[in-house]
Amino acid sequence: MMTTTHSTSRRSDSGTKHLQGGDHMPRVRKTTRQFEKDKATFFSQCKTRHAVCWLCGMPIDYEATKNTTDDSFNLDHLYPVSKHPELQFDPAGFKPSHTSCNRLRSNQDPPTPIGTLSRQWITTA
Ligand SMILES: [Zn+2]
Numbered sequence: 001m002m003t004t005t006h007s008t009s010r011r012s013d014s015g016t017k018h019l020q021g022g023d024h025m026p027r028v029r030k031t032t033r034q035f036e037k038d039k040a041t042f043f044s045q046c047k048t049r050h051a052v053c054w055l056c057g058m059p060i061d062y063e064a065t066k067n068t069t070d071d072s073f074n075l076d077h078l079y080p081v082s083k084h085p086e087l088q089f090d091p092a093g094f095k096p097s098h099t100s101c102n103r104l105r106s107n108q109d110p111p112t113p114i115g116t117l118s119r120q121w122i123t124t125a
Pocket residue numbers: 053054055056057058097098101
């Protein structure tokens with residue numbers, strides 16, 4: 001007597017896997033994706049215009065990879081993200097800055113308008 005108990009007919013788990021991956025991801029991801037896009041657009045715009053660092057008024061090295069050297073481009077925000085997280089993804093608040101300047105600024109309020117200020121203030125920090 002052959003007991004062929006093939007249980008291949010009980011394939012109940014197929015067809016339900018595609019439900020995963022849609023709901024457990026935070027909704028922020030969508031915004032982040034757009035944020036990356038906006039950042040890239042902003043960078044190319046700054047590069048085209050040769051925009052200077054909004055913190056010290058000096059030219060930015062757009063040839064350097066972002067955030068790698070002191071003179072490389074770094075996306076700064078008009079209002080510190082730590083104080084205004086809701087504005088982080090708002091392109092209207094994007095500002096071109098040096099990596100070093102942005103680092104030194106940390107989360108301070110916007111500096112006084114560029115004019116009398118030179119790069120001098122950086123060394124005092
Ligand atoms: Zn700068």
